[in-house]
Amino acid sequence: MxxxxxxxxxxxxxxxxxxxxxxxxxxxxxxxxxxxxxxxxxxxxxxxxxxxxxxxxxxxxxxxxxxxxxxxxxxxxxxxxxxxxxxxxxxxxxxxxxxxxxxxxxxxxxxxxxxxxxxxxxxxxxxxxxxxxxxxxxxxxxxxxxxxxxxxxxxxxxxxxxxxxxxxxxxxxxxxxxxxxxxxxxxxxxxxxxxxxxxxxxxxxxxxxxxxxxxxxxxxxxxxxxYQTGDPSFKFGGRGVTSMQLVAYGPNRPLHSGHYGNWAPVPGQMMAHLLASMTDKDGNVTIEGFYDSVEPISAFEKKQVMSAPNIDAQMKEELGLARTEGTGSLNERMLLPSLTIRGLSSGSVGDKAANIIPGFAIAELSMRLVKGNDPEKMMDLVEAHIKKEGWHIVRDEPDHATRMKYPRIVKVTRNENGFPAIKVNMDQPEIMGVINGVKSFTGDKA
The missing domain is CATH 3.40.630.10 (Zn peptidases)
Known part of the structure; x- marks a missing residue:
């Protein structure tokens, strides 16, 4: 642009x-x-x-x-x-x-x-x-x-x-x-x-x-x-990221829904229940401990966040959103880790949709991290939640014996290339020099 x-x-x-x-x-x-x-x-x-x-x-x-x-x-x-x-x-x-x-x-x-x-x-x-x-x-x-x-x-x-x-x-x-x-x-x-x-x-x-x-x-x-107002902006950190792929298993081959519907477990619906258990209706993550490792920001930094222009109404209008997740402004929500379903797949849609019970469902999860969140530990929390919901986790395709032993099986693949968030303290001398200089340029006295 x-x-x-x-x-x-x-x-x-x-x-x-x-x-x-x-x-x-x-x-x-x-x-x-x-x-x-x-x-x-x-x-x-x-x-x-x-x-x-x-x-x-x-x-x-x-x-x-x-x-x-x-x-x-x-x-x-x-x-x-x-x-x-x-x-x-x-x-x-x-x-x-x-x-x-x-x-x-x-x-x-x-x-x-x-x-x-x-x-x-x-x-x-x-x-x-x-x-x-x-x-x-x-x-x-x-x-x-x-x-x-x-x-x-x-x-x-x-x-x-x-x-x-x-x-x-x-x-x-x-x-x-x-x-x-x-x-x-x-x-x-x-x-x-x-x-x-x-x-x-x-x-x-x-x-x-x-x-x-x-x-x-x-x-x-x-x-x-x-910045969404079109004004110049400096950010003093960057969110980290990690991701996981979940594959939920049903029958070992696709089944005709006319013959097996209402009897054979449907992977897409099983996956939907699992994913829904990870957040409440307002979008807050319900995985135990998900927010516990967040490193608090300083009083000076809180003041800067609160003094930034609130662009929520503008963005809701621009994006066609009647509601947003959680409580607090967009700027405040950026200070918390997020859990996003970035992809879902099971069977086919549109002209290719068929009357079958698919053999599996795939979900791609992404987590944006803030200072204090360790990528590996955040994935551990997700896995602990999956187990708590009654699922057995595997790392490879389940064999027949595993399928017969566990009623709910999910293969979890963890991203090995995730990285933690970075953040510098806004009130340290080197950074204050940049802040004051930019404010003199923009005329911002906040």
């Missing part, structure tokens, strides 16, 4: 040169007027390279392109490589006399693409005059020197998550150089190539190349949505 990209551009331009906030803002606006069309063209070109982490040849193409684009802007660039893994695009820009080092994290990989779910070619990005859900229409790309509109939207795989911030960083560098505004901090870049696949190799990279990161004062993760 273009509008969030420009917001990111302003902030990325501003952060490394806090002492020159207003000149930087002016420079950014002038640069967008002058070079906005080229910024969008660079984004479209980067989007054109397929970027799922499993597609290593194209992932390498992405990494090489990004490396060259920053090298052309004066960064010392290299690719950190591990066999069979997407490379980390790493870069440095040293500033004489600088006493701190800021490292910008982003990722250049994207979610897998199902062409049937796309209205356009996901890797041939198109520009729209406004959001599709608002009735936006496709428009031509602007030519060099032509003005751009911040309400435009660019659609394509990773257009916003997370290639736009990478292009915004380049534009910020170009704007600073064009206006002869110097940086006050050393800058490092760390671009991940498998974030959407839970970054299974990032620990290896951080360990093997740890010397590169020892001098970093602050990490800035440029991988988040613009």
């Amino acid at each position: 273009i509008k969030p990209t420009m917001k990111a551009f302003y902030l990325l331009l501003f952060i490394p040169s806090l002492l020159f906030a207003q000149p930087s803002v002016k420079a950014s606006r002038e640069w967008i007027k002058k070079d906005g069309a080229n910024i969008l063209t660079e984004l479209k070109d980067l989007i054109s390279i397929p970027n799922h982490a499993s597609d290593l040849p194209n992932i390498q193409r992405n990494a090489e392109k990004i490396k060259k684009m920053f090298a052309d802007r004066g960064f010392a660039m290299r690719l950190l490589q591990e066999p069979g893994a997407p490379p980390i695009v790493y870069g440095e820009y040293k500033v004489k006399g600088a006493t701190r080092t800021l490292c910008f994290y982003a990722h250049y990989d994207g979610q897998p693409v199902d062409p049937a779910l796309w209205k356009i070619d996901a890797f041939n990005a198109e520009l729209f005059d406004k959001a599709m859900y608002e009735g936006g229409k496709s428009i031509p790309m602007p030519k060099a020197g032509e003005p751009i509109n911040e309400d435009w939207r660019m659609y394509g795989r990773s257009a916003s998550d997370d290639k736009a911030p990478i292009i915004a960083m380049m534009a910020a560098i170009d704007a600073l150089k064009a206006s002869k505004i110097g940086l006050t901090s050393n800058i490092k870049l760390f671009f991940d190539g498998e974030e959407e696949s839970s970054s299974p190799h990032i620990e290896t990279y951080m360990t093997k190349y740890g010397e590169l990161f020892k001098d970093i004062s602050v990490w800035l993760l440029v991988d988040g949505a613009v």
Whole structure:
């Protein structure tokens, strides 16, 4: 999306040169007027390279392109490589006399693409005059020197998550150089190539190349949505994630419902009962101990959460929701772990639906974690709940003897690549410097 990209551009331009906030803002606006069309063209070109982490040849193409684009802007660039893994695009820009080092994290990989779910070619990005859900229409790309509109939207795989911030960083560098505004901090870049696949190799990279990161004062993760009001925002942590697959078993082959319905257990219905037992009617998780390990936030942080604009009414209207889960605002609910059924499957639907009792049902569970939640322990809690509900857990397909011994069998597959939440204390000196600087930029006195 273009509008969030420009917001990111302003902030990325501003952060490394806090002492020159207003000149930087002016420079950014002038640069967008002058070079906005080229910024969008660079984004479209980067989007054109397929970027799922499993597609290593194209992932390498992405990494090489990004490396060259920053090298052309004066960064010392290299690719950190591990066999069979997407490379980390790493870069440095040293500033004489600088006493701190800021490292910008982003990722250049994207979610897998199902062409049937796309209205356009996901890797041939198109520009729209406004959001599709608002009735936006496709428009031509602007030519060099032509003005751009911040309400435009660019659609394509990773257009916003997370290639736009990478292009915004380049534009910020170009704007600073064009206006002869110097940086006050050393800058490092760390671009991940498998974030959407839970970054299974990032620990290896951080360990093997740890010397590169020892001098970093602050990490800035440029991988988040613009605040729903459209205002710039900083987030001081990121939710963790883990997931589990559940497979509930019924008969060892599909059965005709006319002959066995009302007698043979139906896996879909069994799974529905199990899943329903995990939350109450308001969406609060009822798994014992699910909220117990949440690390409380400080009084200062609570004040900041409560002073943030309440966007619940706006989002309910935008998303067509008459109700939301639990109690408290969206901002408050983000401070708790969540349990989401992200996928369900049993039998077929639509024209392919058949009068059968399927042999199994599958549920994909995702848990978003907050500070204090350990991924493995959270999965342990879910398994303890499953057992409490009378289910026998297996790790492989159950054999005949197991089927005959246990009336309710579920295969549980745990995600080995989950990771915990991260959070920095907002009131520590290094962070307060960033907060105060951004407030001077936005005029926010809260």
